[in-house]
Amino acid sequence: MKHSFLVLLTFIFSLSAFAGNNNDLFGVKTIVIDAGHGGHDGGCQGSQSQEKHVALSIALKLGKYIEDNFKDVKVIYTRTTDVYLKLWERAAIANKANADLFICVHANANDNKKALGTETYVMGLHKSEANLNVAKRENSSILLEEDYKTQYSDFDPNSPESYIVLTLRQNAFLDQSLSFASKIQEQFTEKVGRKNRGVKQAGFLVLHQTNMPSVLIETGFLTNLEEEKFLISNIGQDYMASAVFRAFRDYKLEIEEKTRVENVVEDVKEEEEIKEVIKEEVVDKKEKNKKKENEVGIVFKVQIATSSIKKELTPANFNGVENVALYEAGGLYRYTVGNERNITDANRLQLQLKEKGFTDAFIVAFKDGERISLSEAISQ
Ligand SMILES: [Zn+2]
Incomplete structure (x- = not known):
């Protein structure tokens, strides 16, 4: 059931x-x-x-x-x-x-x-x-x-x-x-x-x-x-x-x-855990407001995974990588690392993450916290 x-x-x-x-x-x-x-x-x-x-x-x-x-x-x-x-x-x-x-x-x-x-x-x-x-x-x-x-x-x-x-x-x-x-x-x-x-x-x-x-x-x-x-x-x-x-x-x-299914993590979660996720959402919103300051303007991040069910942001869940962040788009949870101000730093980070096993890691861009296309970000 x-x-x-x-x-x-x-x-x-x-x-x-x-x-x-x-x-x-x-x-x-x-x-x-x-x-x-x-x-x-x-x-x-x-x-x-x-x-x-x-x-x-x-x-x-x-x-x-x-x-x-x-x-x-x-x-x-x-x-x-x-x-x-x-x-x-x-x-x-x-x-x-x-x-x-x-x-x-x-x-x-x-x-x-x-x-x-x-x-x-x-x-x-x-x-x-x-x-x-x-x-x-x-x-x-x-x-x-x-x-x-x-x-x-x-x-x-x-x-x-x-x-x-x-x-x-x-x-x-x-x-x-x-x-x-x-x-x-x-x-x-x-x-x-x-x-x-x-x-x-x-x-x-x-x-x-x-x-x-x-x-x-x-x-x-x-x-x-x-x-x-x-x-x-x-x-x-x-x-x-x-x-x-x-x-x-x-x-x-x-x-x-x-x-759509980038690195979809096929975790089999129990219903209890899903309820837990809903509780976390509330805490998450507070966190989001705190983070806003360093998200003003153009920011590049490296996306390392996507899942249909929310994962806890602990290093253990991401090959030991710390400071993983999360955003939601298209009904999926997307996990990113970094808050880089230019594409060269983002490139460097992408390479490091690939070496840590995230071979499909790719760069995504945000403007004032909203996802925008990479080409738009680079041209600004
Ligand atoms: Zn020619």
Whole structure:
């Protein structure tokens, strides 16, 4: 009897958690698709193609797939025609829209005409010269911007040192970006039969200022005759766009599912304990008022667990971690650590907590005690 009561209770909690997903804090609701290059920036060249056209065709097809299949997702394009945009303008569009995901579509080139395959980049320090070279080529678009020295604080696309400072801001989204990137590569390889060159990291200027998970897709080599033929064909572009669409679908599901049942602690509680929780609520409210002072303004915390039934905030319940705090959202109890004033400190704390076994720990943001999106917090 007790058991069925709990099942019912969990069911109700799950339902309300699901309803909470309509809140854009807890889902993938706005995405920005960025077709690389455009206008007088043609990108790389094939024997009969220009990167800017290939990128735009695939980007538009991808957007259409998402619009047709997800009525709850708003798709924003940085460009829908052959126009020139500066790299910083592309990131600014995504930040302004408070997007949940930023997808840049490009095509590759190499002096070695035999090079072929797809690679998906996330922001990070390059591990090989080849990755750096791709970033350098894509970043060289800024040389077409008359004021690039002021816009990118003297960034020199050809100097390796310039790349080290780029990666910081995107660190907070690295896990999500990597997850999406690997889904894209998997789809390209398994469903479209492209050669998998892997998920890679390098310093792309277009990614370094975005406040959300971001990837840059190199859909293939225009300098490879076979691959160029595929990438400029209508069917080839359809295949590539649908592959990214499926990766997006799986990523969205993963993020929203994760938010709903993140680390759900499957504690079997007795009814007595649930009554106990109700008593605690009263004490909790008093505590809350006390805490208010250090919650004024923007605060970053690291979320380590979620449960449908309230857990006591003792270190024993959280692998020995002290000062765990609690907030409620979407019908679930969410446990956090820290009260950091900037994202760098929150990143550091997240790493420490991962080392303590909370491998899925992620950063959440609050403004005056109310949960807000991470991108909103970072942009303030
Ligand atoms: Zn490009």
